[in-house]
Amino acid sequence: MLKCAVLGATGYTGAELTKLLLAHPHVRVSLLTTRQEKPIALREVLPSVSKDIKLEITPYSLDTVKKKADVIFLCLPHTEAMATAEQFLAAGKVVIDLSADFRLRDKKVYETWYGVIHTAPQYLSQAVYGLCEVYREKIKKADLIANPGCYPTGPLLALIPLIKRKLIDPGSVIINAASGVSGAGKKLVAATQFCEVNENYNAYKVNQHQHAPEIEQSLSEAAGKPVKITFVPHLLPVTRGIFATIYAETTAKATEAVIRKTLQETYQQSPFVRIKAEGQYPSLKEVRHTNFCDIGVSIQKGTRRLVMLVAIDNLVKGAAGQAVQNMNLRFGFPEEAGLL
Amino acid sequence: MLKCAVLGATGYTGAELTKLLLAHPHVRVSLLTTRQEKPIALREVLPSVSKDIKLEITPYSLDTVKKKADVIFLCLPHTEAMATAEQFLAAGKVVIDLSADFRLRDKKVYETWYGVIHTAPQYLSQAVYGLCEVYREKIKKADLIANPGCYPTGPLLALIPLIKRKLIDPGSVIINAASGVSGAGKKLVAATQFCEVNENYNAYKVNQHQHAPEIEQSLSEAAGKPVKITFVPHLLPVTRGIFATIYAETTAKATEAVIRKTLQETYQQSPFVRIKAEGQYPSLKEVRHTNFCDIGVSIQKGTRRLVMLVAIDNLVKGAAGQAVQNMNLRFGFPEEAGLL
Amino acid sequence: MLKCAVLGATGYTGAELTKLLLAHPHVRVSLLTTRQEKPIALREVLPSVSKDIKLEITPYSLDTVKKKADVIFLCLPHTEAMATAEQFLAAGKVVIDLSADFRLRDKKVYETWYGVIHTAPQYLSQAVYGLCEVYREKIKKADLIANPGCYPTGPLLALIPLIKRKLIDPGSVIINAASGVSGAGKKLVAATQFCEVNENYNAYKVNQHQHAPEIEQSLSEAAGKPVKITFVPHLLPVTRGIFATIYAETTAKATEAVIRKTLQETYQQSPFVRIKAEGQYPSLKEVRHTNFCDIGVSIQKGTRRLVMLVAIDNLVKGAAGQAVQNMNLRFGFPEEAGLL
Amino acid sequence: MLKCAVLGATGYTGAELTKLLLAHPHVRVSLLTTRQEKPIALREVLPSVSKDIKLEITPYSLDTVKKKADVIFLCLPHTEAMATAEQFLAAGKVVIDLSADFRLRDKKVYETWYGVIHTAPQYLSQAVYGLCEVYREKIKKADLIANPGCYPTGPLLALIPLIKRKLIDPGSVIINAASGVSGAGKKLVAATQFCEVNENYNAYKVNQHQHAPEIEQSLSEAAGKPVKITFVPHLLPVTRGIFATIYAETTAKATEAVIRKTLQETYQQSPFVRIKAEGQYPSLKEVRHTNFCDIGVSIQKGTRRLVMLVAIDNLVKGAAGQAVQNMNLRFGFPEEAGLL
Numbered sequence A, B, C, D: 001m002l003k004c005a006v007l008g009a010t011g012y013t014g015a016e017l018t019k020l021l022l023a024h025p026h027v028r029v030s031l032l033t034t035r036q037e038k039p040i041a042l043r044e045v046l047p048s049v050s051k052d053i054k055l056e057i058t059p060y061s062l063d064t065v066k067k068k069a070d071v072i073f074l075c076l077p078h079t080e081a082m083a084t085a086e087q088f089l090a091a092g093k094v095v096i097d098l099s100a101d102f103r104l105r106d107k108k109v110y111e112t113w114y115g116v117i118h119t120a121p122q123y124l125s126q127a128v129y130g131l132c133e134v135y136r137e138k139i140k141k142a143d144l145i146a147n148p149g150c151y152p153t154g155p156l157l158a159l160i161p162l163i164k165r166k167l168i169d170p171g172s173v174i175i176n177a178a179s180g181v182s183g184a185g186k187k188l189v190a191a192t193q194f195c196e197v198n199e200n201y202n203a204y205k206v207n208q209h210q211h212a213p214e215i216e217q218s219l220s221e222a223a224g225k226p227v228k229i230t231f232v233p234h235l236l237p238v239t240r241g242i243f244a245t246i247y248a249e250t251t252a253k254a255t256e257a258v259i260r261k262t263l264q265e266t267y268q269q270s271p272f273v274r275i276k277a278e279g280q281y282p283s284l285k286e287v288r289h290t291n292f293c294d295i296g297v298s299i300q301k302g303t304r305r306l307v308m309l310v311a312i313d314n315l316v317k318g319a320a321g322q323a324v325q326n327m328n329l330r331f332g333f334p335e336e337a338g339l340l
Helices: A012-022 A062-068 A078-091 A107-114 A132-139 A150-163 A214-222 A257-267 A316-331 B010-021 B062-069 B081-089 B106-113 B132-139 B150-164 B212-223 B256-266 B316-331 C012-022 C062-068 C080-090 C107-114 C132-140 C150-165 C211-223 C256-267 C318-331 D012-022 D063-069 D079-089 D105-116 D132-141 D151-162 D211-224 D254-266 D316-331
Strands: A001-006 A027-034 A054-060 A071-074 A095-097 A143-144 A174-179 A230-235 A240-249 A271-277 A291-299 A305-312 B001-006 B027-034 B056-059 B071-074 B092-098 B143-145 B176-177 B230-235 B241-247 B273-275 B293-299 B305-312 C002-007 C027-034 C054-058 C072-075 C094-097 C145-146 C174-179 C230-235 C242-249 C274-275 C292-300 C305-312 D002-009 D026-032 D056-059 D069-076 D094-097 D144-146 D176-177 D230-235 D240-250 D274-276 D293-299 D305-312
Touching: A001 A012, A001 A062, A001 A316, A001 B316, A012 C242, A062 A078, A071 A316, A071 C292, A078 A095, A095 A316, A107 B062, A132 A150, A132 A316, A132 B056, A132 B273, A143 A305, A143 D176, A150 A174, A150 A214, A150 A291, A150 A316, A174 B241, A230 B241, A230 B305, A240 B176, A240 B230, A257 A271, A257 A291, A257 B176, A271 D176, A305 A316, A305 B081, A305 D132, A316 D230, B001 B010, B001 B062, B001 B316, B001 C054, B010 B316, B027 B062, B027 B092, B062 B081, B062 C145, B062 C318, B092 B305, B092 B316, B092 C211, B106 B212, B132 B150, B132 B316, B132 C080, B143 C012, B150 B176, B150 B212, B150 B256, B150 B293, B150 B305, B150 B316, B150 D176, B150 D316, B176 C080, B256 B273, B256 B293, B256 C027, B256 C072, B305 B316, C002 C012, C002 C062, C012 C027, C012 C318, C027 C062, C027 C072, C027 D151, C062 C080, C072 C318, C072 D063, C080 C094, C094 C318, C145 C230, C145 D305, C150 C211, C150 C242, C150 C305, C174 D176, C211 C230, C230 D240, C230 D305, C242 D176, C242 D230, C256 C274, C256 C292, C256 D254, C305 C318, C305 D230, D002 D012, D002 D063, D012 D026, D026 D063, D063 D079, D069 D316, D079 D230, D094 D316, D105 D211, D132 D151, D132 D316, D151 D176, D151 D211, D151 D293, D151 D305, D151 D316, D254 D274, D305 D316
Parallel strands: A001 A027, A001 A071, A027 A054, A071 A095, A095 A143, A174 A230, A271 A291, B001 B027, B001 B071, B027 B056, B071 B092, B092 B143, B176 B230, B273 B293, C002 C027, C002 C072, C027 C054, C072 C094, C094 C145, C174 C230, C274 C292, D002 D026, D002 D069, D026 D056, D069 D094, D094 D144, D176 D230, D274 D293
Antiparallel strands: A174 A240, A240 A305, A291 A305, B176 B241, B241 B305, B293 B305, C174 C242, C242 C305, C292 C305, D176 D240, D240 D305, D293 D305
16 A cells, blocks of 8 residues: 655645545555644544544654655645655655645746745756646656646646647637635635625636646647736635636637547546537536536637636645546556546 | 606516615606516515515506506516517607617517517617616617616626727627526526535536627627627626626727726716726625626736726616616616615 | 714624615714724725715724714724723713623623623613613613624514513523624634635534623513523524524413514514514525514414524624614614615 | 445435445446436436446336346335335335335324325335434344435434433424525425525424424334424525534433433444534534534533534435445445445
8 A cells, every 4th residue: 555645634635635545445644744733633624534533633744754655745835845845855755746836847937926936946847747637648757746736727638639739829818717715725814704705706816826827838838839828717606616718719620529529539538537518518516526627618600719618626636636646647556546 | 756667576686676766766666567467565575675665566457557657667578578668668658678678779680599589670779778878868868778688788888988999809809707696587497496506607608698699789889890709608606796707909009007097087977887996806795786887907918918807786787776777867867866 | 964983894894884874864974993003995895885985994093083973883892892982981972882892781791701801890780782672762861872792682572572471481492593604703713714604504602602691681681580591503604694593482371373463563663673474484585684673483283382583684683783773763863764 | 236226316315325326335326217208317417427437317117127126215206205115115125215205104194294195004114214323223124214304314313312311301302403405305496596595594394394203203212202392494505414403401310421421322333423522513514425423412501401413414314325324234234335
């Protein structure tokens, strides 16, 4: 059994990841840690665990992690992850980082968007971006996997195959995305208080969200040239889920049928990407608590305007589930182990 | 006191309108009707009314309406309104129609999108589209006012001034809109059951919503040429409110400051349109239960990509409130009477 | 025009009160204050105000309040209100205190439940408990009105008439109450974060809520002997509203019809208390955004078990609305002025 | 592998049950049926299923069910289940009925509360009430298991051990319960439309809910004498979960510690009943999507008033999960198989 440690197990993502790992047939949760000073019973943050499970989340100690874990999941805040990752990589461990610290290959881009100095830039080129369906082969050999952001996951899965086959103009891409509140984490801020979010909906960080450069990096790679997108995130009054409505201009040869077929063929062997039939569109409730990414396609009659609708659960395919899928790929388990 | 009749007072829009008219300083609610066979106490559909108000919603009778009302509000289903309106116009009454029946000037466009024959086409050219801030002068003299749809209201207020001044390319407009559930009315359908909507979010009628031609009609008029838009509506798990995120390409001379200033100047004398300061964006909770339309503006640095955010309450500015505002204009009351 | 000051206008209650006072026909909002150091535009906390209203919420200054206001509403945290009230009472002003500081007549009871020393006990006997329908005559002459807590208001209105007429056994009263989240105010706590409250429901402060002694004080007065109740509050995933389900044993002569009639007669002249007909029960949506208190009654066949259902809006009848109603009584305005 | 059929797989309960059975290690879902005329892809009602699962829900046929299934789960409306069950019992199958048709042993009580004639009364005495933790031994040998109602499950688990040990007065029991909307099923009714439920809360069927006699039947059995309770259900604006707040008078010897210890000992070997520590109470979010029943206990100081708080997921422990648990007991699988 592969021994897994989750660092930062008290947050929404850490708890979700712990839940998935506990149900996984091929791994053992050997350690859960927190930055808090006192141990916390796992059931405090994950009330769904069996009465038999007596696991505790214990204060972080470098040596204990090294001793007890083969693979280390970092559910730490951005900037804290980079320092932590270094220590385990040096000790020959596999690190799956759910923070943003190793997603952007360009140190300067990271520093511009996250507003801090990157202190472990030597690992940026070595880190593999953990978008499973796209970078599967690289992930199988990676020791540092940068788990994608919640917003980028869905749109990248929808756009990359079309850009690679030159079916759309990469420069025309607009991503209108809406996220449930768990995406903002557990920190206490006025914006995520019940009375602020309930019965509300609004855009935020318009043209200024840090996930935009992450999307652009992968789209640029697919296009073979720099791509700039428009990205507007919104806050939904739901706990879980991200829904992206993507607009793009098709090239001359791309009919709706061609685009749908391209996506279906691309993801035929991928257990978690589902392409909707003509006239059918995804919804949050169909992907909630799953690792699925559902994609719907529509082209406006008589135009080249493509609309794609993409839904995932932000805590699963957008975070913890994709992290497990990355672990499955890296350690040779079936890709869907513990996820279906 | 002007005598008002509300036909179809049991629906969400009819009840909201009745509430506004009861609080209006210059009018009297003289008649409320329903297509049901038995009278219903107003308090059944409007529980917020005072104990003193003993009004009933009574079965519809043409003669009673003619006798009792100066202005007639039609909160009837599409297709039913056209037949009803005719009878009151012939009798010299003022009709404010909250259905879609007189919004589209082209009979064929109506018939294509609504799937029925228009039986009162002779009134299509005479009807004035009741988008108060844009067609104020025409509304003051109209006997048949076609109250705008809930989705068109916000985007039109944001886009028309910019198109008129050629600050944006009308052909580039994309409207990504999200509506609360009351927009779907009270009819029993699976899609609006609590368990379907709660914790959910999804697009619907992608590229096929009947409010698209209504938006295109007014934008085409503003542009002086045919305009085709992309319009994707979504269903939000909230009761009230519509939020539109609008994307468009600016022309060379349109900076964010110019666009904001254009909107501010356009609506300086309009009590219900509020333009947000730089870096500020609207939200549903700021317009809920009000007749305001709030507009925010952002241009992505180094590009011509304009993003506009627009929020209204679908039952107020998107329906009943705008109907009252139209009545105020038509009968010479202060524009904000009963609405602030 | 009576000049009103609202101290603590940035909280949910303060904002709601300001909104009501701005719409009131007989008063003028002359001052809004905050404990924060910088002035805040009113529209930041009350986005529904008209574009014309340029009011600011300014840092608190004793002298300014004294100079500018005839009646002072305290929307301050418990313990802060008592010190503040003293200063204005000494200056001959009327104070309507929305905190708990002057609700309990017994200093010791206050200190036990609120865990602090009461520093203005000399005003406890002079303060009038502002439950309008019950203490109307005293309120008309009071200079210090202690506005009731949100939980006590509904149950007291339902129970007091029955206890006074000896129709129920006061010792048998159980109050099972459920409140919307705005009742907890704006302070940042984990328990009111969206992801904690949404799709959740739970009891809290079981047998330990500080509103229990407040309820017991008025019931004891009505009974002419000490009354002890059972009170279990719950948190509802809604923004506004309190719903209480009350259980009690009737005395021999109290049929359901007698109880309903007693309540109807008691509140015949009270514009805000509505008694439901047989088989009809209140709901939060029927009282939301209103000053109504709706009461339903059921006795289980063949038993003496009375069930009463009571609904109010916690921010209106449970706080700001009742404060305005108290002001109306005190200054001789119509009781419903600004509230219907 | 045990072959399972789910009759009525398109409803909320049927879909939840199918999901649990698909993940169960010891059974195979061999048949899913519907009363509709055309087959439906399982993914239409259960979008979380893997892409590989091509199961269909097919129109009901008696012979096919007999041939394909060892155990038959009835997720049918009340009254339809009784006729269907008969046919399979005669054919020697095991039937787990999730309707109310075989829960009440007294034909007359059934007919009074459900308003129809019971057409299979010969099975009433043979049916075993499937409250797993209480009737475990009987369930192991039963061929007709009447799965408990969603409301009775939690309160019965909390009350039966206390009544059996004479720690509370059975005649004093009051159950104040609140349910999520999925409890009402999928039929289209105004009361479960989003705009009616959202931001609302209300009592319904006060003293008239058909689950009261079901609770009374088991409590009477535990008490050895007829027990009459007070039961008031409420509708919560959440999709899943039932929370019951139970009030009762303790007998002289029952301290809070004694009651807690009694419950802990009773359920020590039961994997799904969890007793909260002193001062801790359950919440819906801690049991959602689980088969747990969490119970909290409080006695008001200086009184004999016991308050118990009980939470379950209505679709799991309150329906489909308990049905699987019953199957596990009946067929000798580990009690928690497929449920943890």
